[in-house]
Amino acid sequence: MVFEDLGIMPAILEALKGEGYINPTPIQEKAIPILIKGKDLQGCAQTGTGKTAAFAIPILQRLSQNPLQKQGPKPIRTLILTPTRELAIQIGESFASYGKNVNINHTVIFGGVSQGAQVDALRRGVDIVIATPGRLIDLNNQGLVALNKIEIFVLDEADRMLDMGFVNDVKKIIKLIPKHRQSIFFSATMPDSITQLASSILTQPQYVEVTPVSSTAETIAQELYFVDMVNKRDLLLHILKDKELKSILVFTRTKHGADKVVKLLERESIKAAAIHGNKSQNARQKALNDFKDKKLRVLVATDIAARGIDIDELELVINYEIPNIPETYVHRIGRTGRAGQIGKAISFCDSDERIYMRDILKLTKINIPVANEHPFLPAEGNTDLSTAVKPKAKAPLPRENRPRNHAYGSTSKGGNGQRKRENSF
Known part of the structure; x- marks a missing residue:
C-alpha cells in the first residue's frame, strides 16, 4: 500500500514524498482512513511506529478542507496534549514537515521557559496547539488561551501522562473543551486505568493496535x-x-x-x-x-x-x-x-x-x-x-519543569523560506 491509497490530499502527499515517505506504517494504514472521516479513535501504539503521522496527516487534511469563513484572529481548532516538552516539540516538527504545503499553522506550549513567545503566538492566532498540561492550564487560568472552539482533541502517550501524575490536569482540560468534537487517544499500553480514561474522552471510538517491534537482527x-x-x-x-x-x-x-x-x-x-x-x-x-x-x-x-x-x-x-x-x-x-x-x-x-x-x-x-x-x-x-531503580532528580528522561537552553513557542507554518523541521515519523 502507498499513501495515495489512503485518501490523502495532494498537497500533503507532495510533502510526504519530499520527505521520502511512500509507504504507510501499519498504524498509519489503519488509523488515517478512520480519522479522515472524523471518527473517534483509540490507538495502542508505541513510539517509533509512526503514530504521530497517523494523527497529524488527517488533522492537517480536515482543517485544510474545512477552513473557517470568518475574519479575525484564528481560534484554536485542534488541541494535542503530550506528557513532555520533548514530545511536544517533536510533534510540532512533524506538523511543520507534513503541513508545509497547506495554510495551517501551529504553536508548541510547555513550561520551564518564559511564556512570552507562546502568548504572542496565541494572540496572533493558530489552528493547532501542541501542549503539556501544566503550562496550558496556567495560561488558561490567566485568560490567555481559549479552548472553546476545539474541533479535534488528541491525547498522546496517555499511559505516560498517568505515570507522570498528569491525569487530574488532563481531566481539567477536557472540561474546558467542547463536548462535540473528534477525539483521538493513543497509549503504548492499555491497562484498566487507561481504558477508563479513554472511555471518558471518546465517543463510539474505532480501536486500532499495532504490535511493537521487539526483535533485533541476528546479523x-x-x-x-x-x-x-x-x-x-x-x-x-x-x-x-x-x-x-x-x-x-x-x-x-x-x-x-x-x-x-x-x-x-x-x-x-x-x-x-x-x-x-x-x-x-x-x-x-x-x-x-x-x-x-x-x-x-x-x-x-x-x-x-x-x-x-x-x-x-x-x-x-x-x-x-x-x-x-x-x-x-x-x-x-x-x-x-x-x-x-x-x-x-x-x-x-x-x-x-x-x-x-x-x-x-x-x-x-x-x-x-x-x-x-x-x-x-x-x-x-x-x-x-x-x-536498577528508577532514576531520581538527575534522570536522563527530561520532564516538563526541567530547565532547558532553548525556548520553542513561536508559531510555525509551512511555506517557502521557512526552516524545515525534522518530522516525527
Missing part, C-alpha cells in the same frame, strides 16, 4: 559497556582509536547532547557532524551525504532526525545514551547489519540508565554480552541490572 553483534556518565566521552574516544572503524553512527537523546559529542570529536581531529531538528534541511542532508561518501567518519544523531535514514555498510552503532523507550533501541541498532551484512552495536550505560537497559532486555528477550575489560568501568564496580 548485529551487540555489546554493553557499563560506565560512569562522566567517563562516557573518554570511552567513546577509546573505542574510536580503532582506525579500522570507518563508519560510525552515534545516538544521543537530545540535540544539545549531539552537538556536544561532535565538538568533542572535532577537538580530537575526528571528522564528525550532527543531524537533529535544529539543523536546517540542507545542513542535515549535507551531513548525511558526506557520511555516505566517507567524508565523515562519525555521524551523531537524535532519534527523530535519524528516522528514515538508510545507510549502506554501516559498521557500528553507538548508543552514547540509552533510550528510555525500549523499542527505540531496536530501531537504533537496526541501522547496521542490514541486507545480510554483519554489524555491531555498542551501548554506554551509566547508573541512571540501567532501568532503561533492563526494559530493553525484557523487550528483546536476549542477553547482551557485557564488556568487562575496558579502562572506564564504573567506580562502584556494579554491573548488575537487577539492582
Whole structure:
C-alpha cells in the first residue's frame, strides 16, 4: 500500500514524498482512513511506529478542507496534549514537515521557559496547539488561551501522562473543551486505568493496535559497556582509536547532547557532524551525504532526525545514551547489519540508565554480552541490572519543569523560506 491509497490530499502527499515517505506504517494504514472521516479513535501504539503521522496527516487534511469563513484572529481548532516538552516539540516538527504545503499553522506550549513567545503566538492566532498540561492550564487560568472552539482533541502517550501524575490536569482540560468534537487517544499500553480514561474522552471510538517491534537482527553483534556518565566521552574516544572503524553512527537523546559529542570529536581531529531538528534541511542532508561518501567518519544523531535514514555498510552503532523507550533501541541498532551484512552495536550505560537497559532486555528477550575489560568501568564496580531503580532528580528522561537552553513557542507554518523541521515519523 502507498499513501495515495489512503485518501490523502495532494498537497500533503507532495510533502510526504519530499520527505521520502511512500509507504504507510501499519498504524498509519489503519488509523488515517478512520480519522479522515472524523471518527473517534483509540490507538495502542508505541513510539517509533509512526503514530504521530497517523494523527497529524488527517488533522492537517480536515482543517485544510474545512477552513473557517470568518475574519479575525484564528481560534484554536485542534488541541494535542503530550506528557513532555520533548514530545511536544517533536510533534510540532512533524506538523511543520507534513503541513508545509497547506495554510495551517501551529504553536508548541510547555513550561520551564518564559511564556512570552507562546502568548504572542496565541494572540496572533493558530489552528493547532501542541501542549503539556501544566503550562496550558496556567495560561488558561490567566485568560490567555481559549479552548472553546476545539474541533479535534488528541491525547498522546496517555499511559505516560498517568505515570507522570498528569491525569487530574488532563481531566481539567477536557472540561474546558467542547463536548462535540473528534477525539483521538493513543497509549503504548492499555491497562484498566487507561481504558477508563479513554472511555471518558471518546465517543463510539474505532480501536486500532499495532504490535511493537521487539526483535533485533541476528546479523548485529551487540555489546554493553557499563560506565560512569562522566567517563562516557573518554570511552567513546577509546573505542574510536580503532582506525579500522570507518563508519560510525552515534545516538544521543537530545540535540544539545549531539552537538556536544561532535565538538568533542572535532577537538580530537575526528571528522564528525550532527543531524537533529535544529539543523536546517540542507545542513542535515549535507551531513548525511558526506557520511555516505566517507567524508565523515562519525555521524551523531537524535532519534527523530535519524528516522528514515538508510545507510549502506554501516559498521557500528553507538548508543552514547540509552533510550528510555525500549523499542527505540531496536530501531537504533537496526541501522547496521542490514541486507545480510554483519554489524555491531555498542551501548554506554551509566547508573541512571540501567532501568532503561533492563526494559530493553525484557523487550528483546536476549542477553547482551557485557564488556568487562575496558579502562572506564564504573567506580562502584556494579554491573548488575537487577539492582536498577528508577532514576531520581538527575534522570536522563527530561520532564516538563526541567530547565532547558532553548525556548520553542513561536508559531510555525509551512511555506517557502521557512526552516524545515525534522518530522516525527
